Amino acid sequence: MYKTTMKIDGMMCGMCEAHINDAIRSAIPGAKKVKSSHGNGECSFVSENKPEEAKIREVIEKTGYTLISVSSEISEKRLWGRK
Numbered sequence: 001m002y003k004t005t006m007k008i009d010g011m012m013c014g015m016c017e018a019h020i021n022d023a024i025r026s027a028i029p030g031a032k033k034v035k036s037s038h039g040n041g042e043c044s045f046v047s048e049n050k051p052e053e054a055k056i057r058e059v060i061e062k063t064g065y066t067l068i069s070v071s072s073e074i075s076e077k078r079l080w081g082r083k
């Protein structure tokens with residue numbers, strides 16, 4: 001599994017978080033545990049395959065927010081197996 005973390009500028013409230021989460025879920029079908037925080041300006045999710053950075057950039061730009069950075073790291077599957 002990969003954990004991808006994005007720094008996003010422009011989120012102001014829970015609606016913004018939901019907007020980003022929905023955009024990620026629909027663009028990256030394997031994305032799980034999609035979470036955003038407007039307080040931290042961060043969004044993260046886990047996926048089986050490493051997502052393409054260009055794809056993420058495109059998705060976030062379409063939402064109207066600004067992607068500052070994105071990084072994916074290998075994550076132990078068992079850490080993410082809990083519901």
Ligand SMILES: [Cu+2]
Pocket residue numbers: 011012013014015016017
């Ligand atoms: Cu908002």
